[in-house]
Amino acid sequence: SHLVLPAWRLPVAQAISLMHPQDGRPVFAFPWEGVTLVGTTDVDHGEDMRLEAAITPDEVAYLMAALEFQFPQLGLTLDDIIATYAGVRPVIDSGKADPSKEGRDHVVLLEDGLLTVTGGKLTTFRLIALDALKHAAPLLPGWHDALQPAPIFGFTQPLPDHLCSEFGIDAQRRQRLQGRYGKHAVALLAAAQPAELELIAGTETHWAELRWTARTEAVMHLEDLLLRRTRLALQLRAGGVDILPRIRAICQPELGWSDQRWDAEQTAYLALWSRHYDLPPRAQIPDWRAAPTAAST
Incomplete structure (x- = not known):
């Protein structure tokens, strides 16, 4: 915790x-x-x-x-x-009484066509996935892809200087946007409405990221937007309840939700936050x- x-x-x-x-x-x-x-x-x-x-x-x-x-x-x-x-x-479980003493290794088991992965940490998810694919490869006829680690984004051109100057993006924000969005960072800037390239107070998230996320990142529920696609639910008091009206103005049209759907999503999100993310x-x-x-x- x-x-x-x-x-x-x-x-x-x-x-x-x-x-x-x-x-x-x-x-x-x-x-x-x-x-x-x-x-x-x-x-x-x-x-x-x-x-x-x-x-x-x-x-x-x-x-x-x-x-x-x-x-x-x-x-x-x-x-x-x-x-x-x-x-x-x-x-x-190796039998140690103290869970802190247990290792973080993962194990992949293949038994009668059933692949089981256990242990490990989220931070090593790509290596775990690679290991799982290597175990499954013999059961996948025609699989010829090289099972080697590869960059997530590949080579990405830096955000152009003139765009950073035009939108007032300093070096730190430039690095963050490029690291988070890769080649899509330019499109994110282009999609931003006036004042949406300001930071949400107390965070390093731009308002424009909410618009881009709602438009492109398969948001199914409001909790997806605020807990997983962004982390605003963890960075703002009461889950960001004070800025939900502005979030709604930006994201509801992008998501295509009715007023009734948004109200239901907001009620469910705030209840979830109160149960699991509040003190x-x-x-x-x-x-x-x-x-x-x-x-x-």
Whole structure:
């Protein structure tokens, strides 16, 4: 699980790693898309796997204790937390009691035509996919493609200087747009309406990215737009509820949704955010300042 805080409340120029005072596990904080990300916890997940994971009260206290230990001068509180999120990592059980001690390796099994992939991490998804294809190749007659890692975008021409000058795109924003959208960055700029190349406050996302995403990236639900295609749901308080009217003005025509459809999507999205990305009820969160540390035990 992770906490998301405003960059101005936890200003870090680069990734910071520390050992948690309670159990010696590594905890990190790093700048991400205009906010600061803090994580992670590593506990067994016993909930229904059909439901989206969410941070627990104990995990909130655990991460806040790490921040209090490392940054006592900041006086961070629960009010500083913009959002939370959690994920479930598949682990190959080697019998170790501590899940943090388990490896991140993946295993590919091919049995009677059934290909099973387990373990691994999302950050290595392309290597896992390549390994899976290599196992499946003997069952795919006529497969002749070379199964080698390849660039995602291939060679991409840089955004032209005159376009960056015309649209007021500085070097940092230029690098981000090109890295995220590749050869489509020029088309994104061309699709932008007036004022849509401004940044959404508190993030590194341009308003124009919402239009482009709604138009080209197969958005099926509002949560797709705000949680997965962009990450605004994690970067703005209350899931960005204050800017939903402007998001609607930009994206509803691109998506072709009726007013009734948009209203239903917005209600479902805000309910999802409240259940899985907000803090748990505060009364359930233990007082992390009273938790014993390694130095005090």
